[in-house]
Amino acid sequence: MSAVRLARPMVDTPFQINMAWWERNRRDFMTFLRESSCPDCLSRFPLDAPLSEADYIDAETGEVRRLNDLWACIVEECAHAPGYISPDLPVATAIFRALVSRGNAPLSPVQIHQIIQRSNPQTILRVLTGPTAILGILPAV
Amino acid sequence: MAPMFDTPEYWQSFSISGRDLDRVEEVFLDTGVPKTLSELAEIIVQGRLQDDADRQAREANENVRQYQPKFRYEMGQRLRFSALDNAVGTVIGVRDGDNPHVGRITVIRVQMDRGGEREFVADYSAEHPLNVEVKAEATPTSQAAVAPIGDILEQRLGETAEYTAFGDLWFRKDLMPDVHIGHLNIAEALIDVAGEAQPTATLVKEVEIAQGEPAARAFALNYALAHDPDQRFTNTGTDAKPRWALRQGVTV
């Protein structure tokens, strides 16, 4: 596939949770991350416990992303539990979990569709390119 | 590494890119005639192979090395990332990695040519798909590639307002010769006088559509007959070889 980026996102444009967006909008990413983890992990990393960060290595691309302990736990454990991305979740939450479960590796609407197993790439693209960013999910830089 | 056209994984993640669509548009503008899906798919495959060959030639000149996690990299080194659609970038930083589970690693910071900075692991000899020796390239057989692309392309063109189909043929609406109601009235009279269904080739000769390649005129006429607001016509042949009759008193 071509390395040329088009200004208008398409179904094969990679998207990612943009941390700067969360800071800019003064939204608490950790609250959403906690809601995306299982009770087990939550008790291991209680609210007041300080979280350290480490270099997390992407199993496909070799990319390194800084993930905190709780997030690493989600990638390694919660995300593998059956029903982690259950059909009952709102679509936006399901997309968010798809990205969280991959340690924020950039994913295109086509790939997100394969992971969440619902809707279709065009609709996912429309959800992600609406007037306001959904949970800080933006085209990958 | 060339795209692995012959693996199922390739097709699961395949989608038509903007560049593919540009090529499709180009071929219509150049030739001015409708094309079948397999012709268009062939153009996409050949285009991608050409891009790949161009890229390899360019990189051989520029001394770009394929990124593999197990190696060590230096500032200024140029790398290509096969897992990121062969994006190329320059190493602009090297630091010690920090992950208690994986032992000593290095992290390189890369300025990507297409914009943005990313970090990658280096000095990492653990099991990783990118650490596997790169095999000689599989030569993509375009025959194997064309059929799946045709299906995916059909869906994509169907969602694109500029394109329309008649049977297996696709064409750009803005290149279609104008067929107006007068043309359809002549076609109706011709079929009526003949007393039997008429092939498009016969009709197109008599109807005298002003512009366009013969294949474009035939496509436009077929399309117009099929979409006649008064629904006077019916195709008693096939989409590939249409024979047009009048709905009232059809004689084949």
Ligand SMILES: [Zn+2]
């Ligand atoms: Zn968990």
